[in-house]
Amino acid sequence: MMFSTTLARLARLCSILGGLLMTALMLMTCYSLIGRNVFDTALIGDFELTGIGSGAAIAFFMPLCQFKRDNIIVDFFTANRSAAFNHKLDRFGDLLMTVIFFLLSWRCALAAVNAKETMGASMLLGFPDWIVFTSMSIPFGLTTVIAAMQTLSKFNPEEASA
Template identity: 30%
Template sequence: MRRAASLLALAGGAVLLSAATLTCVSVVLRWLTSQPVRGDFELVSLGSGLAVLGFLAWGTYRRANIIVDSFTTWLPARLADWVDAFWSLVWAAVTLLIAERMARGAMDTWASGTRTIGLLALPYWWAVAVGAFCFALTGLAALLVALRLARG
């Protein structure tokens, strides 16, 4: 899980850097030639969304997501771990539900031939499928975190 989550986060970082580079190139081209990179908005929006989803599993696995512990800091450490394990299970249930719904959405967008609205009119079933995979991996990471916390 650690390796899969870290590889997905690295891929998300690479996609985000690519989107940032594309934005810079498009701005420079627009400045020099009055013509941006064709479809830059579509590509950057898809890339940025996928990049963010790529970071979720790693953040969950490392417990690096935002945690509000102001109500549990006074609890004994073992009890606080159990509370955190419970909320990790809730996070796992939510992300796995989202993964399932996105997987169905990917199949629906593929079947209907839905495309982005813009110059490139890209099919985006594949992006929804990648998002489903990212949420599924995040759910599995949350289950492992919950197990780790419950064991102590």
């Protein structure tokens, strides 16, 4: 696939960022639970940060998931079909992923602009919403590019099955 090394590196970088974010959320949750149950002090806004961080982390994991084609595939109905049919179905699935992630990226970008203009923020901490939407729009955009490249790659079913 053209640009596959660059796309692979960017997808891995996104995945590493998602992993670091999930690790930070786990440490924050442990700190909050220990503080709440042992020292009777609460970490204000931990639910907000968990929701914000989890959404962003999921977005960061999507480029590598798409790059490796590790999405869930149910092949119950296609197991007995020809390789050419399955190849065409895979290309159609890649096209659908391209459209879906383009729409997600586009809508997150518009939401980021709107949140920046209206100064939208979370309830307890006042964490700016535009940062959340931007952090989701960028990896969704990368996933769009990866899915589009996969849609356009290997049009020959014989090459795909080899």
